[in-house]
Amino acid sequence: MRKTLKRVFALILSLVVAFALIGCGGQNTASSDDGNATTQPEPSQSGSPSQEEIKLTLWSISTESDAFHNAYTQAIKDYEEKHPGIKIVHETFENESYKTKIKSAVAANELPDLFYTWGGGFSKSFVESGKVLPIDKYYTEEYQAQLSRAALGNATYGGVLYGATYTTPISLLFYNKAMFDKYGLKAPTSFDELVHVCRTFLDNGIKPFGVSVKDTWVLAMTHDALTLKSAGPEKTAKAITRNGVSYNDPDFLASATKLKELIDMGAYIDGATGLSNDEACANFYNGTVPMYITGSWMAGSIMTDAENPADFDVTPIPVINSNNAKITDFMGGAADTIMVSASTKYPDVAGNAVFELTRSISKYAYLDGAGIPAWEVDYDDSSVNPITAKIAKLANEATSFTLWFDTLMEANDAGEYLSLLQQLYVGEITPQEFVEAMAAQLES
Amino acid sequence: MNRIQEKGGIGRKLITGFLIIWALIQLFPLYWMFTFSLKDNSEIFGENIIGLPRKWLWGNYTAALTTGKVGLYFLNSILVTGCTIVLTTIIALMATYALTRLVWKGRKVVNNIFMLGLTVPVHASILPILIILRNLKMTNSYQALIIPYSAFALSMALLIANSFIEGIPKELEEAAFIDGCGVYGIFARIILPLMAPALATIAIFIYLQAWNELMFAVIFISDSKYRTLSVGIQTLSGTYTTDWGPIGAALVIATIPTLIIYSLMSVKIQESLVIGAVKG
Amino acid sequence: MEKARRNKLAIFIFMLPAVLLFSLIIILPIFMSSYYSLLNWDGMTKGTFVGLKNYMELFTSKSVNFPRAVSNAILLAALSTFIQLPIALFLALVLARGVKWEKTFVSIYFIPVLMSTTVIGQLWLKIYNPDYGLVNVLLRSIGLEHLQRVWLGDKKTALIAVFIPLLWQYIGYHMLLMYAGIKSMSPELREAAKIDGATEAGIDWYITIPLLKPVIRTCVIFAVTGSLKAFDLIYILTNGGPAHASEVPSTLLVSMIIGRNRYGFGSAIAVSIIFLCFFFAIVIRKLFKTEEVV
Structure with missing residues (x-):
């Protein structure tokens, strides 16, 4: 019995402690402002700070x-x-x-x-x-x-x-120059050249592109850029912000079709639907795949994560329709x-x-x-790493910046966009259906 | 234990073999987490996912321990989790007693309503609770976590306590009553000691909910002096790129106390189970 | 005694803390969510009242496809009840009989429950990885290359590939509850049955399991409500993808509330989850009650 009494006593004691803690804690959030607590986001609460x-x-x-x-x-x-x-x-x-x-x-x-x-x-x-x-x-x-x-x-x-x-930050095509050199390839400036690069790598048993479809924003980086280079900055921005341009348009269909073309030719690493961005990037850093389309922040990661950073280089994303877009138009901003x-x-x-x-x-x-x-x-920027410096130069010469779709769009449209893009990738919908569904979402 | 050896037989051996294999499977995550905490990204992603690290990067631990105020976060986690366990078990045991042994109208309905606590999706209740806490002037404090954690653990604690209290014979209470105990006396002297095995079990489950909780801890706490360990670990990841090794190290650091507490508790459970069984 | 059991003051004192805490943090937010679910609201600006429109969209919209998410969750609940719980029960029974290293086994089997979801998630990402993942490497090494899959990225396998870790992780959870339940039974019953010549299996079936019913009931309720609300691990492994193949109500809820700023609509999902869970919890209680009468 003594043992049980002891236990009961311990329980009651802790009960008292617990309640005391809540009791006093509840009202003294304001009064405990003895030091840095004046930074509380609750303005009415922090009393009168000294002058x-x-x-x-x-x-x-x-x-x-x-x-x-x-x-x-x-x-x-x-x-x-x-x-x-x-x-x-x-x-x-x-x-x-x-x-x-x-x-x-x-x-x-x-x-x-x-x-x-x-x-x-x-x-x-x-x-x-x-x-x-x-x-x-x-x-x-x-x-x-x-x-x-x-x-x-x-x-x-x-x-x-x-x-x-x-x-x-801007979207760019990061590539492994060492691998390009090995097959005598140059950084592509048009979509046809990009396809040629992909073919050459595929013929040599190398998957040309790393991408993550699970982290759909990575795939969106590619599609955003292709769209920009197909429809041009103004039309793109207007269409996705519900500003009087329908998404159901040949230029938008063209970019979705080009993306599909890349998917169908097997340009993307196997299993992209199941890979996260971290996993997919690792394949790029270690030289498994030669290309990755993503934001300029990758420059910093190449310096730390790649074994031989000097192998890597960066280039603007190729133009699809030169009537609408220039090589100096960039996604990002x-x-x-x-x-x-x-x-x-x-x-x-x-x-x-x-x-x-x-x-x-x-x-x-x-x-x-x-x-x-x-x-x-x-200020003096000569110490900046070469890739970042090159990107800064590209950004400086840019003729336009278009913010990424999923940032520029309203949240609900962005969510639908990413979802549709995933469906396009796995082949559940065709480019035509993709464009129609986007138009429907943006007109709802 | 002798019973088993008496019979011997292939069946026994098969079962023991199975238990050992299963144990190895269950131990694997622990091994994996430990090796993961000593690797860099290139090994974690592809080159060497399950083997021992090629280079043992103890620096990951230094990185994990020197980023932010891990020591403080750790203490905060212990304080928050500890208070949640104490508060929830006491409240749950009291309520369980009233719900199962005391007689009043509507107790069945109330008992069912308490199950609502199991049904609420955390993400949908973030904003309502934040608004409530704000009106109580309680955001940015320990109780901003202790109170929601206790409420969310309460239903679970009640259900477990419920299923254990059914095993306590009512006759024991009757006897104590005849000896002159009141309701409070019966609760304290009969029910609480006999519920000890359940208590340890409940405590473990509450611990699990509170220790790893992330969403409430991010949203209800802004001032880093109240930040808990799970949030602290999360801030080890960068925006676009993440160094996973230090995260692994931080997770090992966060898991060790769990393992220690659990092994202590499970000894406690075993002991109290024996006591409970003898008394029951 | 009966009079003592009706002591109004005692009832009030015992119930007060629980009721207070519960109404404040659980019930009140449910009411708030129910109200939000009737609004077209982004969670920040002023919302407009739209009545039951969110619920209508929830059950009719093809792009949201809520019914699929619910049926996925119900499948998980069924797998959980009929595969996970029997395994847990088996382990608990075997261990509680008193095998060698009983305590060590109990402790080890619980370890996956103690691990943070981040670790478990990362581990299974490695297991399922299409190039170097354990599953595909194993298939390759035994000459079954044709069975290799992008387990988490294939619409046909994503759902089941996500469920397996979920079911596995929580076996220890239910096992511990059942084990504690068995151990707190009085050993005399078993001893008596043993003397009467009953086999171990017979004792388990006719004595232990019936006595364990309250605990099993609790486990079933946890398994079902847990399945209907499952989120963390699914979020890490597939986030509902690819193309919604592994979507469950919670992933849908999070993508609506947090990803798409559709707070009103997300609240409608939340209310539906609450309703579903509550419905199943009550049904499970009723099922176990009627059996007791019989």
């Missing part, structure tokens, strides 16, 4: 293992040094769950002062809900000279500016955006910080080889 100390919370997806982390850290350090008395608390989250987090935060009014988001369709609802601060008045002449209004197109909604960007919450207590400080931070991040990320700068390069 000198301003704290801004910034959420981003630049986790410590992300290529941009160092750039963020440096940029924040520079900012804090330049503005004594202002502190930026940087909280980072993993990419996929961040999407859920940021949407929930908008819905529940829990946004931090500054937050990372994606321009285009993704943030449209954020802006429409009135939770984002317009920042036109902080976009001074100094900034305008270094970051063009055109680069901010994806952060502009209804003519009003809501965010600033730091990088302009500034999607990575930092916005300001409308409920921030320091709109002036935060509004200015967005520009200062993005400018520094742009610089440091480029120097790290992590991203293509969106801001003017007025």
Whole structure:
């Protein structure tokens, strides 16, 4: 009996502890603001901070293992040094769950002062809900000279500016130059040349392209680019943003057909439907496949993940219809955006910080080889790795940027697009049916 | 155990053989996780997926341990999980007693309603719970996780407790009542000790739910000083490219306490089972 | 005693914490979701009330194909009940008889449940990988090249390839529950039967299993509701693909709410999942009750 009594006593004790913990914890979230808790996104709660100390919370997806982390850290350090008395608390989250987090935060009014988001369709609802601060008045002449209004197109909604960007990633054809040289091949500039390259590799028993259909955005990178190079930038953008152009059109059919042609000739690695992007990229880095179409961020990964980075090179995606598109038209553009919450207590400080931070991040990320700068390069960039430098040059000479379909489109259309693309890949629908289904979705 | 050896026979041997093979299958993930934590991406993706690492990259552990505040996240996880276990088991046992042994109108219906907790998909309840927590001024705190975790574990705990309490004879309660015990006394002196085996089992299952939980932990906590280990590990992956080795290392670090706690608990379960059986 | 059992205050005290916690975190959100499911709402801006339109779309839209997702989930629930649980029960019975290294086996069999889904997911991705995955390598080495598949990427095999790890991982979960259930029975019953000359199998069948019924009932409820809500591992392995072949209600729900900003529509899926799970849970309880009477 003594043993049982002991046990009961232990249980009761823990019950008391548990309740005490909840009891006191519940009301003291506000009163426990003894240090850095003033950064709580809940503005009404944090009491009255002292005059000198301003704290801004910034959420981003630049986790410590992300290529941009160092750039963020440096940029924040520079900012804090330049503005004594202002502190930026940087909280980072993993990419996929961040999407859920940021949407929930908008819905529940829990946004931090500054937050990372994606321009285009993704943030449209954020802006429409009135939770984002317009920042036109902080976009001074100094900034305008270094970051063009055109680069901010994806952060502009209804003519009003809501965010600033730091990088302009673009889609490219990455290829293994060593393997190309072995078969006497050149980087393709037209679709026919691309087909020739694929044939040559296939004849030698090599699968030409790596891709992930499971992570459908990878396949979409290819299809987006083919579409752009078939229909041209304006028509493409108008069609996918429900702007008066039907998707049921020969130019769009052409790109879907070309993609199907590549699939049918066996240009893609076996099992792409079951591979993740990580797995598919590994095949490219280790020289199993010679080509991969993806965003400019792959340049940084080649440097770390490939055994012999010097074997690799990059080229723009070939043109399909030269009447509509040029080799210098690119998929991509500034999607990575930092916005300001409308409920921030320091709109002036935060509004200015967005520009200062993005400018520094742009610089440091480029120097790290992590991203293509969106801001003017007025510093020495000779140390940047050759592939990233080449991409920066291509981006600099670009005649147009069209944001990736799944970012530019509204979320629901984007979801349907990726789903249809997967069906096209596995042969469940024909290119004609694909185009019709896209048109139906975009007209619904 | 002697019973078995007495009979011997091929059947026994077959069964033992089967049990050993099955054990090897069940151990494989553990082995695999450990080797995975010592490799780099090129080995993980293709060159050497199941073998021992060619180069033992202990640096993955350094990377996992120095990224973020792993120590803090670890303590947070222990605190959150511990409180969830204590809170849920107590609440569940009290409610189980009232639902099965006390007599009142509507208890069957209430018992059924509690099963709703098993039915709710986590992703759909994120936003409603976030709004509720916000109204209670509770986001960004330990209780922002402890309370939802407890609520979500409650139904499961109730069901398990329910199926075990059926094995406790009502006569024992009657006897205690005659000895002068009240309802509270019966609960504390008869039911709780006899439920000990169930208690350990329930605790393990609650632990499982809380320790690895990710979505609530990401959404309800923004301040990294309350961040839990599962979220901490997740931040080891980059946006477009991920170094999997350190993630493997972090997962090993996160799994070790689970294994330790579990082996301690399972000894506890075995002991309490014997006690329970003798008393029952 | 009867009077003591009707002690109103005691009932109130015992029930209060559970009811409070449960209403706040489970019931209230269910009501909120039910309301959201009647809106055309992206989760952020102002929604518009559309009545039952989301539910109509749910059951009629071909591109969403909710019925297929539900039938996939029901298949999983059936496999879980009729394959996973019997294996778990078999293991629990064998171990509880007292074999050599009993405790070690119990501990080892539970390990997959303890592992994080990320690890299990990555492991099975390796097992199924089309080039170097264990399954295809094995098939190649025994000369069955023609049976090789892109297991997770083939519409015909994706569903079953996703279910196998799910079923395997949780065998230990049910085994532990059943094992604890058997062990907490009084050993005298078995001893008595043994003296009467019953075989081990006979004891299991006529004495242990009937006594284990409450625990088995709990396991069936967990298996079925768990199957209808299954998400994590499917998300890692196929994310519902290819071309929706392995879609289940939860993957659909997540892609609607999080991927497509269709919060109202996603809530309708959530309400349907809740309804389905609850329906099955009640049916299972009823089934086990009637048997007890007989």
